Amino acid sequence: MPVPGGTATAHSTVTESPVITTTGLTKVYRSRGREVTALDGVDLHVREGEVYGVVGQSGAGKSTLIRCVNLLERPSSGTVTVNGQDLTALAGRGPRANAGLRKARSHIGMVFQHFNLLSSRTVQANVELPLEILGLSGKERSRKALELLDLVGLADKAKAYPGQLSGGQKQRVGIARALAGDPKVLLSDESTSALDPETTRSILQLLRDLNQQLGLTVLLITHEMDVVKTICDSAALMKGGRVVESGTVSELLATPGSELAAELFPVGGEPSGPDRTVVDVTFHGDAATQPVISQLSRTYNIDISILGAAMDTVAGKQVGRMRIELPGRFEENVVPIGFLREQGLQVEVAPHGETASATVPSPAPADALLKEGAK
Amino acid sequence: MTWSEMQPLLHDACLDTLFMVWWSAVYSVIGGVPLGILLVLTDRGALLQNVVVNRVIGTIVNLGRSLPFIILIVWLIPLSRAIVGTSIGPSAAVVALVIGAVPFFARLVETAVREVDKGLVEAAQSMGGGTWTVVFKVLLPQALPSLIAGLTTTVIALIGYSAMAGAVGGGGLGNLAITYGYMRHETGLMNITIVLLIVIVTVVQFAGDLAVRRLARRGGAQAAAVGLRRLWAPSVKPAAPAPTPEPATNEAVALTETR
Numbered sequence: 001m002p003v004p005g006g007t008a009t010a011h012s013t014v015t016e017s018p019v020i021t022t023t024g025l026t027k028v029y030r031s032r033g034r035e036v037t038a039l040d041g042v043d044l045h046v047r048e049g050e051v052y053g054v055v056g057q058s059g060a061g062k063s064t065l066i067r068c069v070n071l072l073e074r075p076s077s078g079t080v081t082v083n084g085q086d087l088t089a090l091a092g093r094g095p096r097a098n099a100g101l102r103k104a105r106s107h108i109g110m111v112f113q114h115f116n117l118l119s120s121r122t123v124q125a126n127v128e129l130p131l132e133i134l135g136l137s138g139k140e141r142s143r144k145a146l147e148l149l150d151l152v153g154l155a156d157k158a159k160a161y162p163g164q165l166s167g168g169q170k171q172r173v174g175i176a177r178a179l180a181g182d183p184k185v186l187l188s189d190e191s192t193s194a195l196d197p198e199t200t201r202s203i204l205q206l207l208r209d210l211n212q213q214l215g216l217t218v219l220l221i222t223h224e225m226d227v228v229k230t231i232c233d234s235a236a237l238m239k240g241g242r243v244v245e246s247g248t249v250s251e252l253l254a255t256p257g258s259e260l261a262a263e264l265f266p267v268g269g270e271p272s273g274p275d276r277t278v279v280d281v282t283f284h285g286d287a288a289t290q291p292v293i294s295q296l297s298r299t300y301n302i303d304i305s306i307l308g309a310a311m312d313t314v315a316g317k318q319v320g321r322m323r324i325e326l327p328g329r330f331e332e333n334v335v336p337i338g339f340l341r342e343q344g345l346q347v348e349v350a351p352h353g354e355t356a357s358a359t360v361p362s363p364a365p366a367d368a369l370l371k372e373g374a375k
Numbered sequence: 376m377t378w379s380e381m382q383p384l385l386h387d388a389c390l391d392t393l394f395m396v397w398w399s400a401v402y403s404v405i406g407g408v409p410l411g412i413l414l415v416l417t418d419r420g421a422l423l424q425n426v427v428v429n430r431v432i433g434t435i436v437n438l439g440r441s442l443p444f445i446i447l448i449v450w451l452i453p454l455s456r457a458i459v460g461t462s463i464g465p466s467a468a469v470v471a472l473v474i475g476a477v478p479f480f481a482r483l484v485e486t487a488v489r490e491v492d493k494g495l496v497e498a499a500q501s502m503g504g505g506t507w508t509v510v511f512k513v514l515l516p517q518a519l520p521s522l523i524a525g526l527t528t529t530v531i532a533l534i535g536y537s538a539m540a541g542a543v544g545g546g547g548l549g550n551l552a553i554t555y556g557y558m559r560h561e562t563g564l565m566n567i568t569i570v571l572l573i574v575i576v577t578v579v580q581f582a583g584d585l586a587v588r589r590l591a592r593r594g595g596a597q598a599a600a601v602g603l604r605r606l607w608a609p610s611v612k613p614a615a616p617a618p619t620p621e622p623a624t625n626e627a628v629a630l631t632e633t634r
Contacts, residue, residue, distance in 0.1 A: 070501055095424065097505065106503030116498035120516040120590075129512060130502035181502065 014233055018081075019185055019217045020046035020069060025078035027064050027241075038064040039075065040241035046234070048184075051211050051218040053228040055260070056238035062221040065238070066189050069219065070108045071101060082108060083184055106134055109178030113190035115170040117162040123173050124149065124158040130180040148176040152206060168199035175206060179214075186210070188220035192227060200224075204231050225263050229312055235260055253284050253319055254346050265321035269307025277326045277333045278307065282346035284319040292343045293324065300336045302326060323350075376561050384551060384564070389571060391465045392547035395537040396575075399472035400530050406477040407529075408522075410436065411484025412510060422496070422506050432481075439478030444536050447475050448543055468545030472536050476529055483525030487518040520590040527583025531576050538572065548572055 027039040038061045046052045054062045067073040069080055071091050079088045082104065091101045117126050127145040136144070149155050152172040162170055171191060178186055188207065192200040208231045210216050222228065228235045228249070236246035237260045245252065245260050253261045261282065271278050283292075288311075297304050304324050311320030326333045330349060340347045410432060416422050417429040442450070448471040455467040491514050499513045515522070538549025548568045556565025 072497055072500060096422070097500065102503040102505055104503075105501055108501070110498070110501040112494055112498060114492075114494055116492070116494040118495060118513065118517060120519065129499070129504075132512065133499075133502050133504045133508055177498075177502075187501075 014050040015048045017048045018045050019048040019083060020044065020052075020219055021079075021081040022065075022069070023079050025065070025068055025080065026076045027061075027068060027073060028076045037241050039068065039078075041078070042238075042241070042243050044236065044243065044246070046217060046219050048217055049211070049215050050233040051208065051220065051231050053232035053235040054219070054221045054238055054243075055223065055225065055228055055235060055263075056221075058223060060238040061241040062223075062238050063189060064241075066187050066219065066221045069187055070105050070110060071097070106130065106181045107183050107185075109175075109181065109183035109186040111171070111174050111178050111186065111188045111191040113193050115162070115167075115174045115194075117170055117173055117177075119162050121161075122158065123154065123160050123162065123165070126162065126173055127177045127180055130177060134181060144180065145176075148179055149173075151179070151210075152176045166199075167195050168202060171195065171199075171203050172206065175203075175210070179210070179216075184215075184217060186216050186218045188218060188222075190222060191220065193222065193224070200227070201230070207231060228260075229264055237263075250284050250319070253282050253321075256346070256348055261321070265310040265312070265319070267308035267310055267321050267323040269323050269325075271307070271325055272305065275327075275329055277328060277330045277337075278350040279324050279326065279333075279337060279340070280348040280350060281322045281324060281340060282320070282348075283311075283322070284346075286344065288318040288320060290343060292340065292345065293322075295343075296336055296339055299339065302336060376555075376564060381564055381567065384555070385548075385567060385571070388546070388548045388551040388568070391545075392534070392537050392549070392575070395465045395468050395472060395540065395545065395547055396530060396533045398469045399476055399533050399537070400526070402469070402473040403476040403480045403529055403533070404526065406473065407480030407484050408515075410477065410481035412488055412514065414481065414485040415488045415514075416506070416510075422509060436478040436481050439474065440482070442475075444471075444475050445539055445543075447471060448540055448545075452543075463544035463546075465546045468537065468540035468543075468547070471545075472533055472540060475536055476533055479532060480525065480529045483528065484518075484522060487521030487525055488514050490521060491517045520587045523583060523586045523590065527580060527587075530579050530583075534572065534576055534579070 022042055022044040025039050025042040025044070026037070029036045029038060040061075042061075042065055044052075044054075044065070054065060056062045064073055068075045069082065071080065071087055074091070074095065075088065079086055081087065085104055087101065087104055090098075090104060092098060097105070117123075118129065121129070124142070124145050127148055128141045131141040131144055146155065146158060149158055152175055154169060154172050154176065157165060157169065157173075162173065165173065174191070175186075186207070191207075192203050195203060204227060207218055207220075211218055211231075218231075220227065220232075232249060234246070234248045235252060236243045238244070245255075245258060247255070249264075252258045253264075255261065265282075267280060269278075281292075293304060293306075296302070304326060307323040307325055309320065309322040311318065311322075313319075326336060330337075337347055337349065413423075414429065414432055414436070417425040417432070419426065419429075439447075448468070451471045451474055452462045452467075454474075455470040456462045458470050459466040461467050495513050495517060496509050499509050504512065537545065537547050538552070541547050541549025541551070541553055544550070548571055552565050552568040555561045556568065
């Protein structure tokens with residue numbers, strides 16, 4: 001792959017200015033007298049230069065959400081602002097896309113799960129299609145298309161037809177095509193869901209590189225937690241048409257009872273007997289590199305068993321969660337737990353005898369988180 | 376009847392048939408393609424959703440298709456006279472042939488265009504493309520193999536219709552077969568016209584298939600893979616990675632040919 005800067009660097013392009021904002025976005029489908037609410041008041045804030053992941057089960061409304069961002073789907077109510085332009089106001093009331101909306105769309109790239117390449121056109125002609133819509137001359141189109149194909153590492157496939165490419169190559173063409181209008185924003189609708197794990201990684205790497213090099217803001221929806229873990233700066237969890245949690249990945253990890261954090265770093269394990277205290281510890285930032293567990297063991301002279309653990313690198317930072325077991329009831333372990341908190345770790349004590357349900361938070365903290373995340 | 380007597384008759388009749396088929400095919404394309412596309416575009420939930428227009432076009436097309444051609448051609452005699460100035464001869468027959476073939480081809484166009492993946496339309500829209508772009512850069516090019524297959528079917532139907540036009544004085548091979556072969560019991564001439572018709576139909580079918588195969592070869596593998604994937608797992612969203620090591624043209628052609 002000729003793209004330089006192959007590894008995700010710690011350098012962040014994220015700024016505080018919002019580039020995609022939705023407020024109170026609602027979409028209701030009516031068919032034969034029945035109403036289905038696909039989106040139920042979604043507020044989304046995507047900052048410039050970040051990779052923002054929306055996760056959720058199928059049917060949670062993520063697909064409707066991303067299609068509402070470029071108004072492929074007209075929201076029933078609420079507003080969508082992209083690059084400071086209120087698209088919902090721009091589009092007006094009619095069902096057809098007017099010139100203003102079409103112009104705005106040409107500067108919002110979109111990548112699809114099934115690539116949606118024209119089988120009747122060569123790879124180069126596929127990338128040229130958005131440039132034809134923009135009205136560029138033949139020579140300019142060809143120059144720009146080859147440039148973009150080079151950027152995604154497919155310069156040698158310009159004359160091939162999509163039918164002759166592998167899934168990963170097709171998606172690279174899809175990405176090159178999405179970049180043709182020099183977008184600031186790239187929407188990715190399950191762009192890696194039809195790909196095998198290795199190809200998924202290379203496509204995510206490409207998206208990350210583009211994000212770093214071009215300062216491209218990426219809004220992606222996925223049902224794969226690994227995608228969020230690999231490239232997202234921020235994430236939102238959707239359920240039943242609502243965003244139930246949102247924030248930067250480190251914020252989410254630092255939030256007690258966060259469902260996303262638990263999904264990203266699932267830790268399991270039952271206590272080995274009664275009179276034990278089970279503690280979930282979340283490491284992130286500097287604390288992740290400290291040998292806290294062995295310090296704890298030495299300082300208080302207690303035996304610690306690890307029931308489950310998950311460590312990974314999220315957006316270039318090491319984070320992880322660990323479920324440990326301390327001997328004795330909670331009352332006897334107040335001091336060691338206090339020690340862990342002092343080290344800057346996020347500590348949650350699993351309720352006695354209910355460890356299995358400890359990873360599933362009650363609705364109350366999730367609501368609290370929603371408010372926090374919305375800030 | 377000797378060959379030297381038959382030869383000029385056959386020559387003229389052949390030219391008349393080709394004249395009728397060629398011009399009625401040309402006008403069928405001019406009329407059928409826009410109608411077929413309009414049927415798709417004005418459908419519920421489509422780009423130019425318009426229930427009234429959709430119903431009106433749909434009704435006209437159904438009306439045209441439900442009339443037996445032999446009745447249509449007689450019924451249209453006044454129209455033929457108004458347009459080409461006469462109600463007999465190949466030119467007059469073309470009017471009736473076009474009226475008969477346009478609805479037929481429009482339905483085939485509709486089916487072909489409807490088969491274009493909605494995702495492609497969406498992709499064009501996401502790039503800022505309008506209806507015009509969607510029709511001329513996505514729908515028509517993507518449906519081209521199916522359109523050509525549909526046109527082949529239409530032309531062959533027109534050859535059959537043109538023979539019927541002969542019955543009411545339209546000229547052509549059909550006319551020859553009826554006036555000489557049937558009314559004068561010239562079995563030899565009748566057999567020759569039948570062979571000629573078979574040859575014409577075979578040549579048209581072969582040319583159409585060749586064109587479809589040529590077009591399918593370039594991007595056929597993807598279209599076939601998508602179609603089959605839908606067939607097998609319609610409800611599964613995260614589809615398996617599409618294995619497309621080489622263009623599987625045979626599959627694609629098989630799909631288009633079954634139409």
